[in-house]
Amino acid sequence: MLKEITIEEFLKLDKAIAVDVRSPIEFADGAIPGAINLPLFSNKERAEIGTIYKKLGQEAAKWKAMKIVSPKIPTIMTELKLLIDSGYVPVINCWRGGMRSKSVCTFMEFSGLQSIRLTGGYKAYRQYTLNRISEMLPEKAIVIHGKTGVGKTEVLHQLKEKGYPILDLEAIAGHRGSIFGAMGLGEGHTQKTFDALLYTGLSEIRDFPYFIMEAESKRIGRVVQPEELLEKKESGHHLYLDASINRRVAHIVAEYVVPYSTEPWFKEKVENGLTMIVKRIKNIQIQNEINLCYSEENWYDLIKILLEDYYDPRYDFKRSEYVESVETIDAENIEGAVAEIEGYLLSMNFQVKQTV
Secondary structure, three states: OOEEEOHHHHHHOOOEEEEEOOOHHHHHHOOOOOOEEOOOOOHHHHHHHHHHHHHHOHHHHHHHHHHHHHHHHHHHHHHHHHHHHOOOEEEEEOOOOOHHHHHHHHHHHHOOOOOEEEOOHHHHHHHHHHHHHHHHOOOEEEEEEEOOOOOHHHHHHHHHHOOOOEEOHHHHHOOOOOOOOOOOOOOOOOHHHHHHHHHHHHHHOOOOOEEEEEOOOOEEOOEEOOHHHHHHHHOOEEEEEEOOHHHHHHHHHHHHHOOOOOOOOHHHHHHHHHHHHHHHOOOHHHHHHHHHHHHOOOHHHHHHHHHHHHHHHHHHHHHOOOOOOEEEEEOOOHHHHHHHHHHHHHHOOOOOOOOO
C-alpha cells in the first residue's frame, strides 16, 4: 500500500534515503542531500515531452512518456530493491510530489516493494529548510579571519575533528571564494544545493550555543549567504590568523598546484584567472612579472607576487571595516594555531560540547 510522508517525517525516518526520479539536469540544480538520482527521463527526453505537451496536449505527452518509461521500469525496480535489501528505506520524490513519483510508487507496489512517497516533493523540502535556517543558527559566532593561504580551512577541519561546532562555508558552497576558488572543485554548488547543505550543517551543530566559521564574503562562488548568517558574522568574536608570506605561498602551492598541475585543464584555468587579475593591476612592471612567471610555470614566485600585490592589499582594506577588536593567532604552525584557538574558546567559556 502506498504510504505518503511529510518532510518532518522523512527527516526523522531511520535509514531513509531520498530517491529523486527527476531528470539529471533538475537533480543537479538542487536535491535533498544524500539523495540518489533514478531519473524516469533523460534531459533530452524531458524536453521532448515538454514540447509535445505544448504542441499536442496532455494526452499525447502522457502517451509519449509511457513509451519512454516502460523499458526502464525493470532497471529502476531492481535498483530500488537493492536499496531495500541493503537496509535502506527509499523515499520517492520528484519536483512537487506529482505524476513522476506517483508512477514509480505504483510500479513498486505492483512489484511487491513497499513504496513511500515524499509529500510535496523536493519543492516542499526546499521550502521547509529555507524557513528554518535562520532559527537554527546558534547564538554566537566565532569568526576566523586571515589573509589568503594562511590555513583557515585546515584550522577549521582540525577543530571539527576535536568536536567543535564548525560551519565550513567553502565546503557547503563547493568553492573557496576567490578567483581561483573553483580549482579542482568543478563549477561550485548551485544556490539550492548550498541552502540544503547549510541546513544540514546547522542541523549537526544545533545543540551548541556557538559555532565557528570563516570570514567569507556574502557571495561565495555562485552562491549567496543568507542575511541572518552575515549578521551573525558581523556581531561575532573575531580571530585573525597570521603567518609569514613564505608559509602562505607554500600552503597555496600544496593546495592549488601540486594536486592539479598535471591536469590538462590546469594552465587554462590559471590563465583565465590571471587575465581577470592583471586587468585590475595598474602597475605595468607587476603585470609583466606575472606574465613571465606564468610562461615559465614558476608557480611559487607567481603566487608570491599575487599575494603581495593583489590579494593582501585588498584584504587589508576589508579588515579596516571590522567593528570589533580582533584577537591575533599565530598560524605559522597549524597545530599551534588550533591549540591557541582552543585556549581562547576556553577563556570565553565556550566548551567543546554543550554542557547539560
